[in-house]
Amino acid sequence: MIRIGTVGTHWITQQLVEALALSQQYELAAVYSRHDQTAQAFAAKNHAQASYTDYATMLNDANLDVVYLASPNSLHFQQALAAIRHDISVIVEKPAVSNQGEMTALMAELAKHPHVRLLEAARNVHTPNFHALEKAVAALPTVQGATLTYMKYSSRYDNVLAGERPNVFTKEFSGGALQDLGVYPIYLAVALFGQPANVAYFPTLVATGADGKGIAILRYGDFDVTVNFGKTSNAYAWSEIYGLKETLALDSAGELTQVKAYAADGTAADLTQPDLPNPMLPEVTDFARLLQDPDDAQNAADYRRWLRWSQQVNQVLYDLRVSANLYFPADEN
Structure with missing residues (x-):
């Protein structure tokens, strides 16, 4: 144990x-x-x-x-x-x-x-639905871009509206929408497409000075990924990854509970895997096999990939903030 x-x-x-x-x-x-x-x-x-x-x-x-x-x-x-x-x-x-x-x-x-x-607990990239999506992306003849959305109203925003400064909405605690819900679609983009060549962030700031919502553009040379996320409103639109005539759709870039593949004629195949009893179960199961047998070849390879994703996502998050002139006190240290 x-x-x-x-x-x-x-x-x-x-x-x-x-x-x-x-x-x-x-x-x-x-x-x-x-x-x-x-x-x-x-x-x-x-x-x-x-x-x-x-x-x-x-x-x-x-x-x-x-x-x-x-x-x-x-x-x-x-x-x-x-x-x-x-x-x-x-x-x-x-x-x-x-x-x-x-x-x-x-x-x-x-x-x-x-x-x-x-190990970074980015649960969406450990789920069976992510693995199904990853295979579907690899099968596309080409990728022409993606739109990834994850926006959920935070109860802590009520505190902001009341004039308070909850940790998750303050730069002092490295908070804000990008550092919270934004991490999930950024992780998805990095895991599926790699580290982008250039990025830009267009945040909407709240009264605390942190970003409450925003749009990030990740440029991959021959295609772009648009990421829409926030904690001050709710979004119900599906996210999409564009091939040529094929399109992959996912209900949420953060929760990733449904995945569909649309063919050229518009017919949809459901790629969704069985429901999970707990959304964090796949990641703690992955981490357990690594911690119990770190020298296993597959476990070691998976760890290198997870650590690489973590480093790349961290770089993207930082570059996005710099592009928006959005700095934390932690950056001064």
Whole structure:
């Protein structure tokens, strides 16, 4: 069994813990929260072995194989770095870090700890529906572009409208739409088409100064990918990938729960795979086989691909922000 500790007690961590239980390959060894009552309540609910209010103590005392980070974006780097230095592998919620400087520092530290793995929890590219889409894209005679959409109204935007500054909508915590929902379609584009040659971002800023929604253009030389995402409204339009007369359609570039392939005559073939009991189950299953057998040839190849995607996505996110003159305090460090 893989001994895991968690950082964060919000809904995403709860969903992760439930996926871990379904996989039957992990044991929840430790829970961290800044507040003792919150840590103890989350630990009791999920039958964790221990709870902590000091992150360093958890890393020192809990005998962890891996730690899961679901803290505010701006904290990911220091928490991941500390775990790596303790020879503990890391599963970090997207985005892994705030900028390229932080990613470069993590890569340098990983080189000193060859048994440690850094894994970004971009769940959509681990799903069976992604693998079905990936095969369909590879079968297209040519690709002429794509439009990828993921837009969901955030309850925290109500707080912004009320004059507050929730973490997910502040630059101080490396927040905003691009760093949240935008990561999923960017991941999809990078995983399917590689790293773009040029990018541009056109954000709509909210009262906190962070981006609430935006449109990103990823240029691949002979085709473009338009990415539409946001946290201040809802979108119901399907995303599409364009061949010649063929078109691939997906219900959501983030959730990726339905996939269709349209032939030249307009008839649609349903490529959708069976429903998942938990949307995070495929990624924690993938991560488990890697952590349990990192030297297996397929597992090692998959890890190299996942790590490459993480580095490329981080570069794209940073380049998009630079194109929009959108900087974080983390960039100054």
